[in-house]
Amino acid sequence: MYVEMRHITKTFDGFQASRDVSFGIEKGFLAALLGPSGSGKTTILRMIAGLDRPDEGDILIDGTRVNDLPGSKRGIGFVFQNYALFRYMTVADNIAFGLEVQKKSKSEIKSRVDELLELIAMKDLGKRYPHQLSGGQRQRVAFARALAPDPQLLLLDEPFAAIDAKVRRELRTWLREMIERVGVTSIFVTHDQEEAMEVADLVILTNQGRIEQIGSPREICLQPQTDFVRDFIDAKRFEALMDIV
Amino acid sequence: MTGVFMEQHIVKVKNKKGVRVIPGFGLSMGVTLAMLGCLVLIPLASIFLSASRLGFGEFIGVVTSRQVVSGYVVSLSCAFLAALVNAVFGIVLAWVLVRYEFPGKRLMDGMIELPFALPTAVAGIALTYLYSDQGWIGSLFAKVGIKIAYTRIGITIAMVFVGIPFVVRAVQPVLEKLDRQYEEAAMMLGANKPYTFFRVILPELFPALLAGFGLAFARGIGEYGSVVFIAGNIPYKTQIAPLLIMTKLEQYKYADATAIALVLLLISFLLMFLINSIQIYMQRFSKA
Amino acid sequence: MADKNEKDLDRDLVGDGIHSIQKVIQPHKAYSRPVIKYILIGVSVLFLAVMLGIPLIVVAVNALSDGWAAYKEAVLDEYTVKALLLTLLATVSAVAVNTVFGVFAAYLLSKFYFKGRQILATLIDIPFSISPVIAGLVFILTFGNIGWMGDFLKAHDIKIVFAVPGVILATIFVTFPFVFRELFPVLNAQGKDEEEAAALMGAGGFTIFRRITFPHIRWALLYGVILCTARAMGEFGAVSVISGHLRGKTNTLPLHVEILYNEFNTTAAFAVSSILVILAVLILIARNIVEWKRK
Known part of the structure; x- marks a missing residue:
């Protein structure tokens, strides 16, 4: 298991966001945390990232307990829901930020930034500012920025929420390909089951702070283990998809 | 507090410039302009008026x-x-x-x-x-x-x-x-x-x-x-x-x-x- | 923490990570560092104490330095009372005039579109960026002996400069945009849909204002009035230029403080100041209550 949550509990002002959450994700997997809003999926992601601390339980990354390690030392890249691009920095400066912090040499930073700009197919847009980009381009920049320090684990919080429906499908495929190409273990949060089913290798279904079921999209569709999963997943919609899988 | 904040607001209201259905435009405009003019603008203009009476050389002489x-x-x-x-x-x-x-x-x-x-x-x-x-x-x-x-x-x-x-x-x-x-x-x-x-x-x-x-x-x-x-x-x-x-x-x-x-x-x-x-x-x- | 950790973890999960656990377990500084917090709070408290707190104590201590009787005498002095009355008159006038203006101007600029709105808004703001001394000067240049209206006023025996009307005009000038500034953002954010709906149902201008617009701006109006009061009551520079410092006639409380201070009557100056401090503190309390209610 590359990422492992063990008996995680988290309460915010009396609201139980996580109740005894345990699961593991193998290296190289692309996992989706799926669930209705308020089910605690974002909290799980933020705890893995070190943005929130669990009240109880252990978080392990690559076999090491990281509870007391700040997020920046966990080898994690994080793509925020609204991307949180730094408005007053160019695309290139945004991507370079994580490398500058590590005091990398100028030439090293430049070659890495160029490489990433090429990866996201925005080679000529490095000098642009975030406000000059489309929603999809912003997402790609956020993706590149998170990847710049070469993280071992990529976390994405609702990566498609801020993008209009037309380009969402396109971006989904793109992201899936990118993650495969980079080969980074990834977890993304979504409330959209279609997104989870089409993109992820592994779906972790959450409800009211608990894990309802963990499995491949196929398993979730064909062998729902609880009533909640049966109600929540509209299995018919994915029949075609399941046949391909 | 500066003018810029206002500018943001004003752009917003611009959209419906068509027909004026809310009454009171003439009255508010009249009161606003009359008060602003009498209490601020006209007195303020006096300073430019008296300055204009000063010769240019004289003016430069004073301020330098x-x-x-x-x-x-x-x-x-x-x-x-x-x-x-x-x-x-x-x-x-x-x-x-x-x-x-x-x-x-x-x-x-x-x-x-x-x-x-x-x-x-x-x-x-x-x-x-x-x-x-x-x-x-x-x-x-x-x-x-x-x-x-x-x-x-x-x-x-x-x-x-x-x-x-x-x-x-x-x-x-x-x-x-x-x-x-x-x-x-x-x-x-x-x-x-x-x-x-x-x-x-x-x-x-x-x-x-x-x-x-x-x-x-x-x-x-x-x-x-x-x-x-x-x-x-x-x-x-x-x-x-x-x-x-x-x-x-x-x-x-x-x-x-x-x-x-x-x-x-x-x-x-x-x-x-x-x-x-x-x-x-x-x-x-x-x-x- | 380390003990619990080792106990809880399965060996196979830890793998060869025992060393990395020890390396990793020290909590990062940024995780739990209240030091910066306390330094910053300390700096803030010190700054506010030196800049704001101690000056207030200075006023209180000096006002009472010659005893209670001297304090009472200074405060109840005939000229002090007259100055207080003039200050109140100027303040009430400024608040009244600027409230009327603020309501009309904010209504105009938020509910109607017309050319030159931006310019109008900028013009209203002018008194904000002008030195109070210049604010006083403009009235001398208008209504004084050398002003372009000077001859006319003299012919009709009207005195504005070095007289009460001048003091009032100067006070109005420096506080001119205050009420408007509080009302405008509120009315603007509210939009004009409600007014338009009411107008289409046949409501008249006054009814629309009273029933629809006014409930939105109640607290903002009160807030603006409080700010206007504070500024009007304390105005010094503009009034100083135009009043002529006639004791008992055109002296406001702040001017009276200056005169006493320049006469080296320090205790009396601070005693009179203490009245203004009390008023200022009351205004601050009112301001905070209104702000709290608004939320």
Whole structure:
């Protein structure tokens, strides 16, 4: 298991966001945390990232307990829901930020930034500012920025929420390909089951702070283990998809 | 508080310019223009009218005289320094009031406006007393040979006093609304807190900070009541420009007073224009 | 923490990570660092104490330095009372005039579109960026002996400069945009849909204002009035230029403080100041209550 949550509990002002959450994700997997809003999926992601601390339980990354390690030392890249691009920095400066912090040499930073700009197919847009980009381009920049320090684990919080429906499908495929190409273990949060089913290798279904079921999209569709999963997943919609899988 | 904020609002209302269905346009327009004209614009025009009666050579002669130039220098330099001090402490205060919880926070928040509510003359004599050689704080500095009252340090302190609320109240709401995701993003990328503050948070606060700085600066340049007592009115040393206008008026030299005032007025307008321009430029980034 | 950690973890999960656990377990500084917090709070408290708190104590201590009787004498002095009355008159006038203006101007600029709105808004703001001394000067240049209306006023025996009307006009001028500034953002954010709906149903202008617009701006109006009061009460520079410092006639409280101070009557000056401090503190409290209610 590359990422492992063990008996995680988290309460915010009396609201139980996580109740005894345990699961593991193998290296190289692309996992989706799926669930209705308020089910605690974002909290799980933020705890893995070190943005929130669990009240109880252990978080392990690559076999090491990281509870007391700040997020920046966990080898994690994080793509925020609204991307949180730094408005007053160019695309290139945004991507370079994580490398500058590590005091990398100028030439090293430049070659890495160029490489990433090429990866996201925005080679000529490095000098642009975030406000000059489309929603999809912003997402790609956020993706590149998170990847710049070469993280071992990529976390994405609702990566498609801020993008209009037309380009969402396109971006989904793109992201899936990118993650495969980079080969980074990834977890993304979504409330959209279609997104989870089409993109992820592994779906972790959450409800009211608990894990309802963990499995491949196929398993979730064909062998729902609880009533909640049966109600929540509209299995018919994915029949075609399941046949391909 | 500057014009730029208004501009944002105004653009919003523009969309439905079609038919005017709400009654009261004529009345509100009439009352607004009449009051603004009689109480502000016409009196203000007098200054340009009397200045135009001055010959150009005469005007230049007045405003380039040694005493007047030194008055401008004192006012501008002290106000600038005070605005800088206020920018630094204003950010600290706004940060403390927004980000931390501690006992007495509400009191501290309420106190910020004190310089605004306290009559400037009262502040002036209290500060003079406090920072004079015999005063509680002034005597401490006098021991090490630093004079505060009746020097430019004293003038700057008085200007800091009147300027604090401008910066705090400009920065505070922006900091409150600032999305924590920017900081979290910087932190995930490995930046420490000071680095995150200077590279990520400060640029976000900059337009508001600039507005606050500009208002504090403008207020300092024009300030009279709180400064006049602590300045001591020593020619070429601690004579501020507004005080020079006052002195000329007491000597019935109306033309001189008008000339000095006109330059001061132009400086204020130029300053506001400059700050508005920078803010309009910065606004381009906020679409993202 | 380390003990609990080792106990809880399965060996195989830890793998060869025992060393990395020890390396990792030290909590990062940024995780739990209240030091900066306390430094910043300390700096803030110190700054506010020196800049704002101690000056207030100075006023109180000096006002009472010659005892209670001297304090009472200074405060109840005939000229002090007259100055207080003039200050109140100027303040009430400024608040009244600027409230009327603020309501009309904010209504105009937020509910109607017309050419030159931006310019109008900028013009209203002018008194904000002008030195109070200049604010006083403009009235001398208008209504004084050398002013263009000077001869006319003299012919009709009207005195404005060095008289009470001048003091009032100067006070109005420096506080001119205050109420408008509080009302405008509120009305603007509210939009004009409600007014338009009411107008289409046949409501008249006054009814619309009273029933629809006014409830939105109640607190903002009160807030603006409080700010206007504070500024009007304390105005010094503008009034100083135009009043002529006639004791008992055109002296406001802040001017009276100046005169006493310049006569080296320090105790009396601080005693009179203490009245203004009390008023200022009351205004601050009112301001905070209103702000709290608004939220």
